[in-house]
Amino acid sequence: MRHVVATVIGLLLASAAWGQEASVAKPELAKVDQAAAQPADNAALPRLASHQDLRKLLATPSEKLARFSVDPGTPLRDALDMLSVVLSTPETVVEFRIAEDLFEAWQAAANLGEAPAGEWVGRRVRNRTPDAILREILKPLRATYLVRKDHILVVPRQCPISSDDFAPYLTVHAQFENVPWLDAVEHLAEETGVTVVIHPTVARLANEKNTVRVYFNNTHLFTALRLLAEMNNGSVVTTRDVLLIAPKDVAHQLIKSEEACSLANY
Numbered sequence: 001m002r003h004v005v006a007t008v009i010g011l012l013l014a015s016a017a018w019g020q021e022a023s024v025a026k027p028e029l030a031k032v033d034q035a036a037a038q039p040a041d042n043a044a045l046p047r048l049a050s051h052q053d054l055r056k057l058l059a060t061p062s063e064k065l066a067r068f069s070v071d072p073g074t075p076l077r078d079a080l081d082m083l084s085v086v087l088s089t090p091e092t093v094v095e096f097r098i099a100e101d102l103f104e105a106w107q108a109a110a111n112l113g114e115a116p117a118g119e120w121v122g123r124r125v126r127n128r129t130p131d132a133i134l135r136e137i138l139k140p141l142r143a144t145y146l147v148r149k150d151h152i153l154v155v156p157r158q159c160p161i162s163s164d165d166f167a168p169y170l171t172v173h174a175q176f177e178n179v180p181w182l183d184a185v186e187h188l189a190e191e192t193g194v195t196v197v198i199h200p201t202v203a204r205l206a207n208e209k210n211t212v213r214v215y216f217n218n219t220h221l222f223t224a225l226r227l228l229a230e231m232n233n234g235s236v237v238t239t240r241d242v243l244l245i246a247p248k249d250v251a252h253q254l255i256k257s258e259e260a261c262s263l264a265n266y
Contacts, residue, residue, distance in 0.1 A: 051190035054147050057087065057094065058131040065128045070137060079137050080154070087130055095151040103143075105165045106156040146193030153193060160240050161194060162222075162261060170194070170221040176214050181206040184214070185228060185245070192221050199246035205232040222263045236263045 064086050070079045080096035087094040134145060138154065146153045146169075159166055170192050176184045182203065189196040198206075212231060216224045225236045225243060235251035237244050237260035244251070244260065254260035 051147060051149050051193075053092075054094070054150075054152060058134070058147070058152075059129055061129050062087075065130065065133060068128070068133060076137070076141065076154070083130065083133065083137070097151050097153050099153055099155045099169060102156050102159050102165055102169075103141075106159045148193040149191045160238075161243075162238050162240075162263070167220060172216050172219055172221050172224050174216045174224070176212055178211040178213055181209065181212050181228065181231065184212055185225065188216075188221060188224055188228075194221060195242045196225070197242055197244045199234070199244065199250060201247050201250075202229070202232050202234040202245050205234075226263060237261060238263055 068083070068086055070082065074082075077098065080098070084094050084096055134152075138144060142157050143154055144157045146155060153169065155166075155169075161170065172188055172191055174184075174187060174191070176187075179187075182198070185196055185198065209232065212228065214227070222236060222243075225245065229236050229245045232245075233248060234245050235248045237246065237251045237254055239260050243263075244254070246254070251260070251262075255262050
């Protein structure tokens with residue numbers, strides 16, 4: 001998937017958090033090992049193979065979800081496990097993980113309190129998508145989610161990706177051997193779940209150049225993208241939840257007008 005004009009890779013981080021009111025009253029974060037994000041019975045099954053598969057699944061209505069509901073007071077971990085059971089198949093598992101340390105660091109902003117029951121509880125609703133249900137569950141937590149390479153990560157909406165707290169979730173490991181530049185950027189975006197927008201000028205230069213050969217081992221996403229951007233005379237800036245790779249003069253103007261923040265320190 002590649003767009004030459006203003007390429008957008010990944011799923012929008014901030015907009016996913018708004019939706020109908022959730023049915024979870026008293027949402028709370030259960031202290032569960034992140035490796036056990038799916039039910040134990042599914043532990044031996046393969047996960048969804050790719051980021052694209054997960055995105056397609058989230059956007060596809062399913063009759064299995066017509067009567068799906070969550071009882072008031074259900075812990076978030078349990079609610080996500082219930083949704084995982086409904087969405088998983090004998091061949092694939094949909095895994096949800098919770099960035100519990102981020103919720104702990106941003107607990108005051110998350111405002112974990114009682115939420116009114118959603119109107120959809122106990123009522124048959126057709127053409128419901130997993131994305132819509134997930135947004136309903138996460139809304140009272142002021143949370144959103146990232147679609148990553150092989151799982152869905154729930155994070156606080158208030159925590160910007162440029163914060164130090166978010167850094168451990170943006171570490172990348174990748175080896176690109178004669179890979180097209182746009183494919184390399186796409187791979188990093190899918191691995192982390194972060195939205196990356198590519199300015200048309202940078203995309204055009206990338207299409208005119210040869211492939212890249214680079215290795216990233218335990219490297220911060222911002223550093224990896226900055227190095228890739230410099231190959232096409234570009235810079236990386238952030239607008240809270242979205243990364244933009246733009247020509248250096250465009251990036252400078254955005255920073256000067258305070259429409260974006262520089263990532264030059266990474």
